[in-house]
Amino acid sequence: MFATLTKYRHVFLVGLQGNLVYRWNFAIRGVFSLFSLAVVFILWGAAYKDLDQIGGFNVNQTLTYFVLLFVLQFLVGAFNEDYQISEEIRNGLINQFLLKPVNYYAYRFSIFVAARTVSGALVILPLLLAMPVIHENLTLTMDFNRFALAVPAVAMAALIQFSIAYCFGMLTFWFLDIQGFIILSFAIETLLGGQMFPLDLMPAAVFKVAQYLPFYYQMYFPAAIITGRIDATLIARGLVLQFFWVLTLYGLAQLLWRRGLRHHTAVGG
Amino acid sequence: MGLRHYARLWLASARYAIIRTMMFRFDFFLWSLVEFTWMMVNLLLVQVIYDHTSDIAGWTKYEMLLLVGTSMTIQRLFTGFFWSNLFEVGRNVRSGHFDFFLAQPGNPLFMISTRKLDPDGLINSLVGIAVVVYSANKLGLHPGAFDLAVYGMLIACGVILHYSTMVLIIALSFWITSSQGIEGSYFVIYQFSRLPREAFKGISKVLFVYLLPAVVVSNIPANVLRHGFSLPQFGWMVAIALAWFTVALLVFQSGLRRYSSASS
Structure with missing residues (x-):
């Protein structure tokens, strides 16, 4: 057990060094993302102009929700893990793992954690840049129970994000180009993950269905816990369903890996 | 080399692109679905949003759909005709593969811009037009032939603006060799085109309405359908389309002079 942890700790450290090389890419991406945040502020600011509340929340609560999503994206979001995995399969780099006692999922997840450690730390830069403009709109009730419940929700969100990206990477075993699938899934994740609008603003029936899908737990769920958009019952049930999706997606990832390897041909040496 | 020569070159590329699409039908279906989604x-x-409010910056729901539909139509036309061509320029400059275009019988910018065609983007521009027609119908708008012709010209100006912006972005790769990923800034700029101009205040108004063409590109055409022809607005759009296109040409030419191919 200890030896296993040490093995992946080294992968994490190598991943950390590798990702530090790309620190400017993360920082630039963060600054670009500020423009998307500007779109959100302009659009929702205008929508709230003559209204005190939308869906039971005031303008600052809704804007805070979006700022939190912005942070979560850098902290737990999958960036290009699907492409990286796809490349490793296509280039035959995975062949080395077939002969070594290394679990490919654990290996990639260690690198994912390293990458999010770097991007999660660097998100402070664009936030600091935006702070003079957005600080008046930020509002958070200091409810420590909520913050405590958000910790497992954020951790499981990271696992779901990673597992979905991993599964899409696995598609490379069957398809030559997976870019179309990835962008299609990105559109669905953006919508049902609550990045276009807080999901609670959808009609009640649709919101209910969304709660049974994994995308709900990628972004919306942890952000909604912290910003108080959902009550204790929804949080408790959500944590159980989120855990179910973590296990299901892990199972699917393993299944795709095993099935995919049957299709895989390692050529050359 | 006259216009006829360029028209023939473009037709040859278009024919090749369509044959290629027919060969990879699943790809065509998938990418059409991606854009549609x-x-x-x-x-x-x-x-x-309109389930919870009745207007955003003075625009009702169907006016907003008219704006979003216009923005989509311009963007799909641009992506259909030019995106995959311009997207790979940076990579080609870095790898030296750009030489291939310089050796072709025509203006380099024309050759790099028209080699490919994405029928999926062009098909989806019809979805954008359908959204515009649906919203105009819901708003009870009945634009005359003149207004429709003006709208069409403004859409063309919009495509020129998108094209010029993208040429300016990719021209950076002549100066900055590590410019990988800068192509994405095109989407960063034009996401503002789905917002009404009246929603912008202060610095955001100066930046996105006046300095960059990000907002007027869709607002001016949509306003022709909403309120009819306005000469100052029409003049503004034509003027910025010409200005941005000229600047893009000059910057690209200047970048081209710096290009010294890549080793090996």
Whole structure:
């Protein structure tokens, strides 16, 4: 057990060094993302102009929700893990793992954690840049129970994000180009993950269905816990369903890996 | 080399692109679906916000759909005709593969811009037009032939603006060799085109309405359908389309002079 942890700790450290090389890419991406945040502020600011509340929340609560999503994206979001995995399969780099006692999922997840450690730390830069403009709109009730419940929700969100990206990477075993699938899934994740609008603003029936899908737990769920958009019952049930999706997606990832390897041909040496 | 020569070159590329699409039918279907899904995501955003409010910056729901539909039409036309061509320029400059275009019988910018065609983007521009027609119908708008012709010209100006912006972005790769990923800044700029001009205040107004063409590109055409022809607005759009196109040409030419191919 200890030896296993040490093995992946080294992968994490190598991943950390590798990702530090790309620190400017993360920082630039963060600054670009500020423009998307500007779109959100302009659009929702205008929508709230003559209204005190939308869906039971005031303008600052809704804007805070979006700022939190912005942070979560850098902290737990999958960036290009699907492409990286796809490349490793296509280039035959995975062949080395077939002969070594290394679990490919654990290996990639260690690198994912390293990458999010770097991007999660660097998100402070664009936030600091935006702070003079957005600080008046930020509002958070200091409810420590909520913050405590958000910790497992954020951790499981990271696992779901990673597992979905991993599964899409696995598609490379069957398809030559997976870019179309990835962008299609990105559109669905953006919508049902609550990045276009807080999901609670959808009609009640649709919101209910969304709660049974994994995308709900990628972004919306942890952000909604912290910003108080959902009550204790929804949080408790959500944590159980989120855990179910973590296990299901892990199972699917393993299944795709095993099935995919049957299709895989390692050529050359 | 006259216009006829360029028209023939373009037709040859278009024919090749369509034959290629017919060969990879699943790809065509998948990418059409990808673009269609993104368009639906944006339409759903409008639907959800207007479930809770009746106007945004003075625009009603169907006026907003008219704006979003116009923005989509311009963007799909641009991506259909030019995106995959311009997207790979940076990579080609870095790898030296750009030499291939310089050796071709025509203006380099024309040759790099027209080699490919994406029928999926062009098909989806019809979805954008359908959204515009549907919203205009819901608003009880009956634009005359003149207004429609002006709208069409403004859409063309919009495509020129998108094209010029993208040429300016990719021209950076002549100066900055590590410019990988800068192509994405095109989407960063034009996401503002789905917002009404009246929603912008202060610094955001100066930056996105006056300095960059990000907002007027869709607002001016949509306003022709909403309120009819306005000479100052029409003049503004034509003037900035010409200005941005000229600047893009000059910057590209200047970048081209710096290009010294890549080793090996």
